[in-house]
Amino acid sequence: MVYRGKEYEAKVGSTVRDAVKKIGLQPETVLAVLDGKLVTDDTVLREGMNIRLVAVISGGSGAGR
Amino acid sequence: MKCRKCGGTAVINMRQHKLALCADDYLAWLPEQVQRFIEKYEMFTRDDRVLVAVSGGKDSLGLWDILHRLGYQADGLYIGLGIDGGFGYSDQSRELSERFANEHGLKLHVVEVEQTYGATIPELAVISNRGHGKPCSVCGLNKRYIMNRVAHDGGYTVLATGHNLDDEAAVLMQNTLNWAGGYLVRQAPVLPASRPGLARKVKPLCRIYEREMAAYTITRGIEYIYDECPHAVGSTTLYNKELLNQLEEKRPGAKLQFYLSFLQAKEAGLFSAKASEPDLHACDRCGQPTTAPGECSFCRLWDKVRGVKNLPDRVPASLVAPALSA
Numbered sequence: 001m002v003y004r005g006k007e008y009e010a011k012v013g014s015t016v017r018d019a020v021k022k023i024g025l026q027p028e029t030v031l032a033v034l035d036g037k038l039v040t041d042d043t044v045l046r047e048g049m050n051i052r053l054v055a056v057i058s059g060g061s062g063a064g065r
Numbered sequence: 066m067k068c069r070k071c072g073g074t075a076v077i078n079m080r081q082h083k084l085a086l087c088a089d090d091y092l093a094w095l096p097e098q099v100q101r102f103i104e105k106y107e108m109f110t111r112d113d114r115v116l117v118a119v120s121g122g123k124d125s126l127g128l129w130d131i132l133h134r135l136g137y138q139a140d141g142l143y144i145g146l147g148i149d150g151g152f153g154y155s156d157q158s159r160e161l162s163e164r165f166a167n168e169h170g171l172k173l174h175v176v177e178v179e180q181t182y183g184a185t186i187p188e189l190a191v192i193s194n195r196g197h198g199k200p201c202s203v204c205g206l207n208k209r210y211i212m213n214r215v216a217h218d219g220g221y222t223v224l225a226t227g228h229n230l231d232d233e234a235a236v237l238m239q240n241t242l243n244w245a246g247g248y249l250v251r252q253a254p255v256l257p258a259s260r261p262g263l264a265r266k267v268k269p270l271c272r273i274y275e276r277e278m279a280a281y282t283i284t285r286g287i288e289y290i291y292d293e294c295p296h297a298v299g300s301t302t303l304y305n306k307e308l309l310n311q312l313e314e315k316r317p318g319a320k321l322q323f324y325l326s327f328l329q330a331k332e333a334g335l336f337s338a339k340a341s342e343p344d345l346h347a348c349d350r351c352g353q354p355t356t357a358p359g360e361c362s363f364c365r366l367w368d369k370v371r372g373v374k375n376l377p378d379r380v381p382a383s384l385v386a387p388a389l390s391a
Contacts, residue, residue: 026307026310026311026314027314028276028310028313028314029276029307029310031077031276031279031280031283033283037076037088038076038077038088038280038283038284039076040066040075040076040077040078040085041078042066042078054279054283054291055291055293056123056275056276056278056279056280057231057275057303057306057307057310058122058123058124058275058293058294058297
């Protein structure tokens with residue numbers, strides 16, 4: 001799995017949700033993307049899967065950056 | 066996991082709603098929810114001219130997309146703050162906002178703070194010595210001012226921001242921890258235009274989870290800036306969101322319940338609006354509504370900066386370019 005540019009190994013057979021918790025993230029704060037599409041966190045990890053975790057929490061809102 | 070509506074493969078599971086949906090059903094469901102809240106809180110109608118504050122982020126671009134799809138007259142406003150953070154943060158977010166506007170044939174107003182007033186936000190924070198080394202306070206002041214000015218100058222009846230449920234719950238938590246009565250009274254899905262010159266402000270995403278908005282923009286294929294504002298790192302808002310997400314993990318729906326219970330308590334008269342109603346008058350210099358005597362905080366801040374940087378007095382007559390105004 002890749003999160004903020006860093007790679008993490010996850011156990012084959014575990015779910016995305018368990019793997020996210022294992023690397024110390026709150027499942028509520030990320031979305032899992034596989035081959036450009038969102039997948040739910042009950043997705044079971046298989047050998048060779050490359051999951052990208054997208055952080056969903058930001059510090060502010062409104063116009064301008 | 067299967068989509069509750071069609072039985073296809075779900076792309077999102079919303080534990081708080083006990084609802085999993087596939088891409089197509091999710092892209093239909095979320096705008097329906099937003100429409101429901103626009104109506105429930107009487108935010109605006111299709112006769113209104115809506116100005117959407119966009120930042121290049123998921124919430125504001127997602128909101129603009131949804132309002133456009135729902136058939137509202139929604140133009141965008143992007144405010145360039147001049148934040149670099151080592152990766153051209155402001156430049157990237159402007160580019161993404163402009164790309165979205167162009168691809169959808171939408172009108173985008175752009176106000177670059179440095180070009181308009183003479184300094185970037187980080188520079189302004191240093192000169193003004195406000196915010197204990199962080200530009201967030203002056204940034205908020207400038208954004209609120211400029212949003213209101215553009216809404217006023219452009220003849221918009223409503224100003225819509227992309228504040229989502231997580232934003233609202235985090236602010237509510239902070240204000241509750243501080244028992245900040247004045248802020249609690251004013252926190253609402255709609256802030257009416259209580260006097261001339263003050264735009265009606267609405268938050269159509271106030272009941273939409275931040276995670277739901279990210280899922281919407283990704284599924285819709287909207288390109289947004291993933292990077293966090295470099296100045297938001299370590300902010301109280303992020304810390305509060307983290308705490309609230311710990312609650313949410315144990316009790317799905319906790320954030321929504323917290324916010325909705327607050328709105329219900331307010332509706333039932335828990336807070337006295339009268340006690341916290343600010344006394345507003347027109348700023349002596351720019352005419353915008355302010356609680357400060359004489360000049361507003363925005364004008365006083367920029368007076369100081371102009372003095373330090375030896376800049377000419379440049380209070381623009383209008384922030385809306387004539388060619389862009391409707």
